[in-house]
Amino acid sequence: MKDRYLRIVSIAGVLSVLIVVLMGALVTNTGSAYGCGNNWPLCNGQVIPTADKQQTWIEFSHRIVSGIASILTVIQAIWIWIQLKKVKEIRFLAIASVFFIFLQAFLGAAAVVWGQSSPVLALHFGVSLLSFASMLLIAFIVFEETLPRAHRIVPPIHRGMRWNFILLSVYSYILIYSGAFVRHTESTLGCTDFPLCNGRLFPEPLVSxxxxxxxxxxxxxxxLVWLIITLIVCLKRYKNIPSLSIVLFISLIFIFLQSVSGIIIIKSNMALYSLILHALFVTCFFGLLMILLMLGLRKTNG
Known part of the structure; x- marks a missing residue:
């Protein structure tokens, strides 16, 4: 019975952090970052705001959800530390999940109280993704270890493919950071058409x-090309490990959807729904990629 409750907590933790990420995108894209003024943890000097401004309630709701996610993260970290302490990755992930959820909260609070530059604000989204990824990996392991018929997946990955997963993960984080940097430098509509950029193959000036x-x-x-090539190689070389190809294929779907939502952002002149979908797709993609990386790093004799 306690295994079932642990699975429920792990799912709740993943969903809560995902909501935090999406609400963070909502805060950014509705200009609600200062909906509570320069106050934190109070909102305009109040525990519960009385203002009827939309931006205030968006920012306040984001803080409430972040608080709930933080509590769930800590509870889960303590629980898995005790119950799953023999699992190699679990203690690292328990510490990482708590670290990233509080680092995310600190960066958000710092941005409100002191203000932040565009590079630091972009980093905030990157930390949010790491927080989500750590929770997703924990949930993945919890289901591996607690479901009756489940087993620990330890695919025999060659060194070259293992490094491919590592480099793909690093590159993906850089890509995601660049997307957040685009938003926080107000460059989303720097190119007003697609696939050309303002009617040109290359933008002029380039530094703009x-x-x-x-x-x-x-x-x-x-x-996108990298993922397609990796999927083709896995389908040929790792036919006996369908889990790799499945995760890669779903990751490819999400990166494709993210690309489509990026085009819609431009075509719809930054419609709010397209911006939120863009954040959702990239968050799911990164989480799946981290599962792929974890599987790739597992030792066969582990």
Whole structure:
């Protein structure tokens, strides 16, 4: 019975952090970052705000959800530390989940109280993704260890493919950071058409909002091709390990959806729904990629 409750907590933890990430995107894209003024943890000097402004309630709701996610993260970390202490990855992930959820909260609070530069604000989204990924990996392991018929997946991965997963993960984080940087430098509409950039193959001048947007497009195209090649190689070399190809295929779907939502952002002149979908797809993609990386790093004799 306690295994069942642990699975429920792990799912709740993943969903709560995902909601935090999406609400963070909502805060950014509705201009609600200062909905509670420069106050933290209070909101405009109040425990519960009385203002009727939409931005205030969006920011306040984001803080409430972040608090709930933090509590769930700590409870889960303590629980798995005790119950699953023999699992190799679990203690690292328990510490990482708590570290990233509180680092995320600190960066958010710092941005409200002291203000932050665009690079630091972009980093905030990157930390949020690491927080989500750590929770997703924990949930994956919890289900591996507690479901009656489940087993620990330890695919025999060659060194070259293992390094491919590592480099793919690092590159993906850079890509995601570049996307957050695009948003926080207000470069989303630096290119107002697609696939050209303001009617040109290359933006002019290159060092501009159009250049920032164009660089993000190039990075996104590279990872799309990279994933397709990796999937083809896995289908040929690892036919006996379907889990790798399945995770890769779903990851490819999400990166494709993210690309489509990016085009919709431009075509719809930054419609809110397209911005939220863009954040959702990239968050799911990164989480799946971290599962792939974890499987790739597992030793066969482990």
């Amino acid at each position: 909002k159009a250049g920032i947007q164009y660089l993000h497009r190039v990075l996104a195209f590279i990872i």
